[in-house]
Amino acid sequence: MSLLALEGVTKRFGGVVALDGLSLEIGAGEFFALLGGSGSGKSTLLRIIAGFEAPESGRVVLQGSDITRLPPPARAVAMMFQSYALFPHLSVADNIAYGLRRAGTAKDAIASRVAELVALLGLAGLEARRPHQLSGGQQQRVALARALARRPPLLLLDEPLAALDSGLREHTGLELRALQRRLGASFVMVTHDQSEALALADRVAVLEQGRIAQVASPRELYDKPATRSVARFLGAANILEAGGLPLRAEVEAPAYALRPERIRLADVLPAVNGAAAIVLEVAFRGGDALVLAQASGQVLRVVLPAGATLPEPGAAIILAWEPSALAPLLA
Amino acid sequence: MKRAFLALGLGFLWAPVLLMAAYAFSESRVPFQWGGFSTRWFTALAANERLLEAAWLSLRIAAASASLALLLGLALGWVLARHGHFAGRPIFGALAGAPLVLPEVVTGLALLLLFVGLQALTGWPAQRGAMTVWLAHSALGMAYVAVLVQARLASLDPALEEVAADLGASPLAVFGTVTLPLIVPSLAAGWLLAFTLSLDDVVLASFVSGPGATTLPVYLFSQLRLGMTPEANALAVVMLGGAAVLGGIAWVIRRPG
Numbered sequence: 001m002s003l004l005a006l007e008g009v010t011k012r013f014g015g016v017v018a019l020d021g022l023s024l025e026i027g028a029g030e031f032f033a034l035l036g037g038s039g040s041g042k043s044t045l046l047r048i049i050a051g052f053e054a055p056e057s058g059r060v061v062l063q064g065s066d067i068t069r070l071p072p073p074a075r076a077v078a079m080m081f082q083s084y085a086l087f088p089h090l091s092v093a094d095n096i097a098y099g100l101r102r103a104g105t106a107k108d109a110i111a112s113r114v115a116e117l118v119a120l121l122g123l124a125g126l127e128a129r130r131p132h133q134l135s136g137g138q139q140q141r142v143a144l145a146r147a148l149a150r151r152p153p154l155l156l157l158d159e160p161l162a163a164l165d166s167g168l169r170e171h172t173g174l175e176l177r178a179l180q181r182r183l184g185a186s187f188v189m190v191t192h193d194q195s196e197a198l199a200l201a202d203r204v205a206v207l208e209q210g211r212i213a214q215v216a217s218p219r220e221l222y223d224k225p226a227t228r229s230v231a232r233f234l235g236a237a238n239i240l241e242a243g244g245l246p247l248r249a250e251v252e253a254p255a256y257a258l259r260p261e262r263i264r265l266a267d268v269l270p271a272v273n274g275a276a277a278i279v280l281e282v283a284f285r286g287g288d289a290l291v292l293a294q295a296s297g298q299v300l301r302v303v304l305p306a307g308a309t310l311p312e313p314g315a316a317i318i319l320a321w322e323p324s325a326l327a328p329l330l331a
Numbered sequence: 332m333k334r335a336f337l338a339l340g341l342g343f344l345w346a347p348v349l350l351m352a353a354y355a356f357s358e359s360r361v362p363f364q365w366g367g368f369s370t371r372w373f374t375a376l377a378a379n380e381r382l383l384e385a386a387w388l389s390l391r392i393a394a395a396s397a398s399l400a401l402l403l404g405l406a407l408g409w410v411l412a413r414h415g416h417f418a419g420r421p422i423f424g425a426l427a428g429a430p431l432v433l434p435e436v437v438t439g440l441a442l443l444l445l446f447v448g449l450q451a452l453t454g455w456p457a458q459r460g461a462m463t464v465w466l467a468h469s470a471l472g473m474a475y476v477a478v479l480v481q482a483r484l485a486s487l488d489p490a491l492e493e494v495a496a497d498l499g500a501s502p503l504a505v506f507g508t509v510t511l512p513l514i515v516p517s518l519a520a521g522w523l524l525a526f527t528l529s530l531d532d533v534v535l536a537s538f539v540s541g542p543g544a545t546t547l548p549v550y551l552f553s554q555l556r557l558g559m560t561p562e563a564n565a566l567a568v569v570m571l572g573g574a575a576v577l578g579g580i581a582w583v584i585r586r587p588g
Contacts, residue, residue, distance in 0.1 A: 052493055072496040079497050085490035089512045098508075099498035146498070 003028040003186050004049065004154055009058035011044055011210075018044040019055065020210035026188060028153070031180050033197035034190045036207035037233065042190045045207070046156050049188065050079045063153065073102075078152040082159040084143035086131035093118070093127040096145045103150060117145040120179075137168050144176075148183070155180075157189040161196060173200050194234050198222060206230050223259075227331040231257040238263075238300050239329070245296060248272040253328030260290070260301040262325035265308070266318045274320040275300070279311045293317060352571065355564035362561045372565040379562060382550060386566070389530055389547035392461060396468035397525035403469065404476025404521055411477065412484035430474040439538030442467045446539060459541035467535045472525025479524070483517035484510075523581070 002025040011019040018041045026032045034042040047053045049060060051072035060068045067075055078099075087095050093114050100110045118124055121141040131139055140160065147155055160176060161169045177200045180187045191197050197204045198218040205215045214226040225231035231239055237257040240247060249256055269276055277293035277300065289310050291302040302319060304310065311317050355373070359366025376382065407427055430438060446456055446463050456463055491513070495505045533548045540549065551563055 050493075050497055052497075072493070073499045073501060075497075077497070079494070081490040081494055083488055083490050085488055085494040087491065087495075087509060098495070098500075102499040102501075102504060146494075150499070 002026060003030075003063060004188075005059075005061040006045075006049075007059045007061065009045070009048060009055045009060065011041075011048060011053060011055045017210050019048070021058065022210065022212060023058075024205060024212065024215070026154075026186055028186055029184045031177060031187045031200060031202045032189070033201035033204045034188065034207055035192070035194060035197040035204050035233075037192060039209075040207040041210040042192075042207045043158060044210075046079070046158055046188070046190050049154075050077055050156055051075050076152055077154045077156060078147040078150065079156040080143050080147045080158065080160055082162055084131075084139050084163070086139055086142055086146075088131055091128050091130060092123060092134070092142050095131070095142055096149055098146060099150045113149060117149060120148075121145045136164050137172060140164060140172065144179075148185075152185065154186045154188065157187060159191055160189060161191075161193075169196075170199075176200065198234075206233060208233075224327045225257050225329065228255055228329050229331075231327075231329060236260060236301065237327075238298075240298075240326070244298065245275050246272045247326060248323050249326035249328060250323050251328045253330065255329040256326040257329055258300075258321060258325055258327070261288070261303040263300065263302045263319050263321050265304070265311070266320035269318050270320050273323060273326070274318060277317055277319050279313050279315045279317055282310055282313055284310070293319060295319065348571070351564055352568050355561055355568045357561055360560060362559050362564060372561040373569075375560070376562050376565045376569070381545075382547075382562065382566065385545050385547045385550040388461060388544065392465050392468060392546060393526045393529040396465050396472055396529045397522045399465070399469040400472025400476050400525040401518060401522050403473040404525075405480055405518065407473060407477035408480025408484060412481045427477055428474060430471050431478070435532075435534040436538075438471065439467070439535045442470070442535065443538045459539055460544035461540075463539040463541070464536050464544060464546065467539045468525070468529040468532060471532075471535065472521075472528055475524050475528065476518070476521035479517040479521045480514060483514045487513055519581075519584075523577070 004024075004026040006022060006024045009019050009022045010017070020041075022041070022045065034045060036042040044053060048055050051067070051070060051074075055068065058068070059066055062076065087098065090098070096114050096117055097110050100113060105113070114127075118127060121144060123138065123141055123145065126134065126138060126142075131142065134142065140163070144160075157176075161173055164172055173196060176187075189197070189201065198221065201218060203215060203217055204221055206213045206221070208229055213230050214221060216224070216226075221230070221234065225234055225237065228239055231237045237259055240256045240258055242252075242254055242256070247256065266274060275295035277295035279291060279293050280299065281290075281292040283290040286306070288306050289304045289308070291304060291311065293300050293302055300319065354362055354365070356368055356370065357365050358369040358371065411424055411427065442463075443459075446459055450456060487510075491509055492505050495509045496502070500508060531548055532546075533552050536546045536549050537552075540546065545553075547566075551566075554563065
């Protein structure tokens with residue numbers, strides 16, 4: 001059974017459509033990512049789930065009950081803001097206890113829950129500090145602890161890693177996922193960073209102009225992007241239009257995605273699924289090498305394994321790939 | 332060179348004040364003539380019933396109007412900063428700030444006409460006095476408090492209030508536990524500003540006051556025509572001392588950490 005269901009949610013701001021009849025189901029215990037560029041509607045969707053925006057039409061169903069018209073305090077949903085929004089006038093412990101106090105939890109129950117969260121998120125010794133005395137990573141963990149305090153079945157995370165230094169991001173992301181696994185709660189994360197979404201989420205929804213372009217597991221999204229724009233947004237893949245290079249795929253489609261690591265160097269130009277090309281750039285990347293090659297009006301990205309002999313820029317090469325490497329794009 | 336300009340600037344600001352304070356300790360009857368050191372004017376001040384009465388009234392009106400201005404200005408600033416777009420919002424905003432730019436004589440005259448008209452229509456206020464001065468000063472102070480509150484609210488991250496609601500706080504609890512504590516500095520500043528405005532206002536008080544309700548500035552101003560004594564200087568020194576203490580307290584409170 002799904003924990004959260006969105007049914008035909010539509011939202012406009014003035015004349016601009018932010019969400020266009022969007023439907024989505026999120027399961028219990030799932031780490032779900034909403035991936036999209038700016039203006040894709042991903043943040044609006046998060047704010048509708050939290051109750052800060054009301055949709056013009058459609059329903060938000062949480063644990064089987066319709067919460068579309070409920071105000072934020074009445075929803076069993078917690079949100080972590082991109083800015084963390086820690087209360088500057090309260091200590092770390094009081095920040096974490098805020099939701100419990102509003103719920104009228106008994107004093108000793110609050111104290112033990114705060115202690116539990118402080119231990120869980122490694123904040124020991126910082127309880128009496130004010131938010132401005134904490135590092136970015138510590139602030140992020142306090143915001144997380146505060147959101148988790150009332151054990152919400154669903155946690156919404158708005159760009160949870162965006163405010164962190166790049167060095168901290170990967171590590172913190174993995175910690176976030178480990179925490180989600182341990183708690184068994186559902187996490188819904190909004191991000192514009194495809195590698196973050198692919199690395200952390202169980203399932204990813206790619207949003208475009210208020211609609212879902214594709215919902216899939218990271219592996220599937222990477223191997224079989226549904227449309228040209230999804231393939232382009234996920235980056236790195238070559239997009240080959242039917243009717244350009246001589247192609248033979250397993251499924252007929254108007255265009256195909258071709259992963260750069262599935263292209264190899266050949267000695268003889270095959271009749272189909274191959275191209276003669278001129279090397280433009282070669283970048284050695286340690287584990288492998290990236291080659292940019294010009295083939296009949298299109299620049300192809302080719303990733304060669306580390307052991308391969310690398311061509312020189314300007315050299316003429318022949319590229320080839322298997323029919324199974326061509327992932328059909330529907331639009 | 333820089334020091335010279337600094338000295339010049341400070342002198343321009345402070346020389347009249349210090350000179351006035353110095354003459355409070357002069358023996359001479361003429362306020363601008365040095366007649367040897369004396370504290371007789373402080374003694375005379377303590378015995379001047381009318382002046383003390385006016386000062387006490389002024390302090391009470393200032394405190395009461397600053398408090399009313401605080402409540403009304405808080406509500407006004409809150410609406411202007413947090414309730415986005417509603418019908419008539421631009422006009423409402425402009426009207427709210429009008430007391431800041433209207434000449435005080437205009438405000439004073441308008442309020443006088445209002446009170447007189449109200450009296451003719453409803454019988455209230457039966458007499459102009461401390462009550463009408465209080466209302467007039469509150470209206471003026473309210474605009475200043477509203478500006479300060481609005482500016483402070485606009486600089487707060489709206490996510491702070493949203494996250495409080497998300498954590499289960501009712502709108503009232505959000506205001507009490509998050510918004511209010513965060514705007515307290517501007518509320519304190521607003522109260523002090525309204526207090527000061529009321530304490531040194533001559534114009535509004537002259538228009539809307541009545542018999543038996545003479546505020547200190549109005550009293551001093553009327554004494555000018557009769558010929559001043561250094562009692563006024565002595566009073567100024569007392570008030571200067573009070574302001575210095577208040578300023579010191581404010582400085583200690585506002586010091587971070």
